[in-house]
Amino acid sequence: MTESEKKYTKMIKQVEAFLTAADNKVELQKQHISALNNQLESLSSVNNDLHTKQTEAALKEEQWKSKEKELEEKVFMLKNQLIQSESTATLLQKQRRASSTYLGSSQRETIKLIERLSGFKVVDVSSDMEGTYYVCSFSGNYGELDFIIGEYQDEEELEYIPNTEDLSSEKLLELQKSMPGYLLEPFTFDSKSSNLLFWRICDSLNKPRE
Known part of the structure; x- marks a missing residue:
């Protein structure tokens, strides 16, 4: 083998080693990227769940506020009806007492x-x-x-x-x-x-x- 052939063979081996190392690095980068993608998807899922729960919580809070307001209005209306009923009952009781005690x-x-x-x-x-x-x-x-x-x-x-x-x-x-x-x-x-x-x-x- 001539000196030139020896140099060529040595260069080929060096290139193959370099390419193998490069392939290994590429594979490691792919694995790292895949792991990062998995983490990103997991974080996205958690973020979506959190956003959904926050939206549901906000909706429930709004519904509760609406129900609370509705109940307050009903309580207010019932209180007014009770006051009117008590006033009417008091008037009727007074009329009855007056009619019961007064006879010509x-x-x-x-x-x-x-x-x-x-x-x-x-x-x-x-x-x-x-x-x-x-x-x-x-x-x-x-x-x-x-x-x-x-x-x-x-x-x-x-x-x-x-x-x-x-x-x-x-x-x-x-x-x-x-x-x-x-x-x-x-x-x-x-x-x-x-x-x-x-x-x-x-x-x-x-x-x-x-």
């Missing part, structure tokens, strides 16, 4: 006369915008019956409402022995038949005990 002299005398003639006691009288209510009581051999007679404006019918809810089971049983079932239930009747109703109650409660 002629009306008081009429009630006393009715009590003496019929034996029925008028316990209370109250009025409202719809009519007048007479709380009555009658005692007989089979116990005592409390009831309300409602007289409504512009109506010829009266309403009969027996108070059986406050009776004990024993007292209610006593009344059931002497009174027809319809007298223990509310009903309306012609005002012209009032005397028949009172006579029926009186007759039922004053029957001789068996």
Whole structure:
């Protein structure tokens, strides 16, 4: 081998070593770039998740604020309704107390006369915008019956409402022995038949005990 061939062979080996080293460096750079890309994708994913969560949190916060405002408006409206209802109730209570405690002299005398003639006691009288209510009581051999007679404006019918809810089971049983079932239930009747109703109650409660 000539001297020139030796130099050429040596140069080729040096170039091959250089190229191999360069290839190794390129491969390492590729691996490094791939690792950086993976890290970048991971960071992007985390950033996207964070942005999504922040957006969702902001949206939820806005929704909660909207709901909170809506609830505040409802509470304010209900408070106003409550104030109005309490005011109306107070006014009605005052009217009822006034109507219950105030009776004209002629009306008081009429009630006393009715009590003496019929034996029925008028316990209370109250009025409202719809009519007048007479709380009555009658005692007989089979116990005592409390009831309300409602007289409504512009109506010829009266309403009969027996108070059986406050009776004990024993007292209610006593009344059931002497009174027809319809007298223990509310009903309306012609005002012209009032005397028949009172006579029926009186007759039922004053029957001789068996």
